[in-house]
Amino acid sequence: MSLKKIDKSIKIHVKKKNYVRISRGYKNDIFGAITGYLVASSKNFVLIAEIEDFYFFGFHCIPIRTITNIRRNKNDEYFGMIFEKESPKVFKKIFQKSNSINLNSFQNILKNLKNQNECVIIESERIKDDLFSIGHIQKISKKTVAIKHFNAQGFLEEPIKEKLQKITKITYQDNYSNTFKKYIRS
Incomplete structure (x- = not known):
């Protein structure tokens, strides 16, 4: 996925509060995938609320340059719907907390x-x-x-x-x- 497509995808998923799967790596290294919500972004960084097995696992700030792919398929839509119904207070809190983080560097x-x-x-x-x-x-x-x-x-x-x-x-x-x-x- 090109950097231009990644930037566009980030903006869409932040705005829509979509549950996604982020694949990551850098040069010859492959990092683990993260599933959850893209909460906020800047030119160089993204804030992700990790959700695993329908539990909130914490926030990650990562450089956009390490993102190789952003997936949003029918499985992700369904997982997101379940999490939002099972944990509506946590879902709401995820998006409130992010406002105080400056992601510029x-x-x-x-x-x-x-x-x-x-x-x-x-x-x-x-x-x-x-x-x-x-x-x-x-x-x-x-x-x-x-x-x-x-x-x-x-x-x-x-x-x-x-x-x-x-x-x-x-x-x-x-x-x-x-x-x-x-x-x-x-």
Whole structure:
């Protein structure tokens, strides 16, 4: 799918609040697909509310350059209809929450999330990069972000500083980080 078609498709699905399947990748790397709602977009980024098995799994901010295809077929229409009937309050909340996120750059996205005191997951899904960090945003510069990372046992570690250009996905309000942050140990 060409970038022009992807941009047009994003605009349509954001406006119509459609349930879609996003395929992603970059250069020789193939990333996992995400199903859910395209909530908002900018020239370079899109905000996706992930829905899996009719449950809200969190928000993802991703670069549009990593999108290879956007699918909306009869199955997606049916899944969307079921989710909207089963979880009308969650559906409504998904589209209210997005208004406060500035999607112009990773720097702006991270600043907004820091101001909201969100626990975030930043990652690079590229094979050559080893980047997964979960925690609260400590500091943001033009080129880097420092995350007050906690490990898989809930212990806080020294802040991890990562280059913004390596990030392929920022996740927040997901069950994993929302649950884990309640059990952080020092």
